[in-house]
Each structure stands twice: as C-alpha cells, then as structure tokens.
Amino acid sequence: MIRDILWNWSFGQRLTIYRLLIALFLGGTIYYAFFFPKEGDRAMRRAAQAMRHAQTWKIESDQDLPEVQGHLHILREVACPSNYRYTRQQSQVVDGVAHEWTNVEMTIGSAYYEYTSAADKWTEYAAAGRGSKAICEALVRGEEPSPLPPLSKWARTAFATKGDRRDIGTGFCRVWRIDIPRHNMEAEHASVCIGEDDELPRYVTQYGHEIRIFDWNVPIDFQPPQTDQTP
Numbered sequence: 001m002i003r004d005i006l007w008n009w010s011f012g013q014r015l016t017i018y019r020l021l022i023a024l025f026l027g028g029t030i031y032y033a034f035f036f037p038k039e040g041d042r043a044m045r046r047a048a049q050a051m052r053h054a055q056t057w058k059i060e061s062d063q064d065l066p067e068v069q070g071h072l073h074i075l076r077e078v079a080c081p082s083n084y085r086y087t088r089q090q091s092q093v094v095d096g097v098a099h100e101w102t103n104v105e106m107t108i109g110s111a112y113y114e115y116t117s118a119a120d121k122w123t124e125y126a127a128a129g130r131g132s133k134a135i136c137e138a139l140v141r142g143e144e145p146s147p148l149p150p151l152s153k154w155a156r157t158a159f160a161t162k163g164d165r166r167d168i169g170t171g172f173c174r175v176w177r178i179d180i181p182r183h184n185m186e187a188e189h190a191s192v193c194i195g196e197d198d199e200l201p202r203y204v205t206q207y208g209h210e211i212r213i214f215d216w217n218v219p220i221d222f223q224p225p226q227t228d229q230t231p
Helices: 002-008 011-034 039-052 133-140 151-157
Strands: 056-065 070-079 083-094 097-108 111-116 121-126 159-167 172-182 185-195 201-206 209-214 227-229
Touching: 039 133, 039 151, 039 159, 039 172, 039 185, 151 172, 151 185, 172 201
Parallel strands: 121 227
Antiparallel strands: 056 070, 056 209, 070 083, 083 097, 097 111, 111 121, 159 172, 172 185, 185 201, 201 209
C-alpha cells in the first residue's frame, strides 16, 4: 500500500522522502552512538549509586616493595558518619637486617588515637576534623574520594568493556575493563569488578596496582584502646 502511494508521487517528492528517511536513520544512529548510555556506562552509574548509600566498607592494599626488599599492607576501615581506622604494616631490609613495624590511626566520634609498634602504645588526641566524615559526605554528594574508584567520572569520560566473572568467595563480581582517553597521549587503562548481587565494586586495578574493597555495609567494631592521653 505504501509502495503504491509513493509511486503516485513525483520523482522529486519521492527523492525528498528518501532523503528524509536517510537523515532520520543517520540521526538516530548518531544519537545512539554518542548520547544513549552504553552497557558499561550504565554499570558504572549503578555502582556509583550503590556506593552513595553505603555505610561501612573496608579497603585493602597489598604490595611488594622490591626497592627496599620489603612489603606494604594497608587496611582502611570506614563506618559512616565519622569512624575510621587506618592500619599500615610495613617491612623492609636495612643494612641486611629485616625490620617490621605497624602504625594505626583511628577516629571514634570526637576522639582520635594513634598507635606505633615502635613504642607499643596508643596515644589519644582530639579528632579535630579527622575520620571518615568528609569521605561519607562526599559520597552522599555523588563524589567518589580516592581510593574508591571514580565510577561516575568513568561513566562520563571512559569506555567500559565487559570482561569475565570473578569469584569473590561469597559470590561473583563482573570485571569491566576501563579505557580512559587522554589528549595526545596513550589511553590510560584500569579495571573494576562489580558485585553481581549488590552492584558494589570489589576489586579495582589502576596504575598497575590492585585494591580489594569488601565488607560493604557490614558493622565494624570500633573500641577505644587504652591510651597515654596527651594534655
């Protein structure tokens, strides 16, 4: 029927219709390519939204330090709105002798505590703005402070490609390879593994180093230590 109607029109009218249809097709293709969120963009945005509602989490970093024949382990524990614990364990060889030490910084409410294994004691100070308050408030605003992955930024400016599933012990996460364009430079590469059950990131690799993020929304027990209190 449509064909019969078109044949009743002049060649010029049909040509105008064909051009209009081609223009609409090209316009739709361009819109889809540049403006319609891709699967990777949607995954990044869902994960960013899930992080905004998180109340507790832990971030673990573990790496060798070959230049000093040592090792560095860092654990960050966050409980919104303000509690925070940062544990740094390091080892290295000095003059042929292996040394190990641990430093801990902890904020509970309005109190701030420090521990050094060298002195083997805790010292208490006023929190004075320390703790997780700024981190938690930034998340609620839609920001993602380091070392949390910049998921919202990746959704806007990077290309995310779906990878394999990864076993995290309590389920699986989906790996997304991130390619970040840079002006007149080779693209930067990263990856994030997003939990299939809750859309929260579990592993992030950037600048050649991987961190693990775990115990999302699991209560963290913060107990004040026995201290040598400063005046």
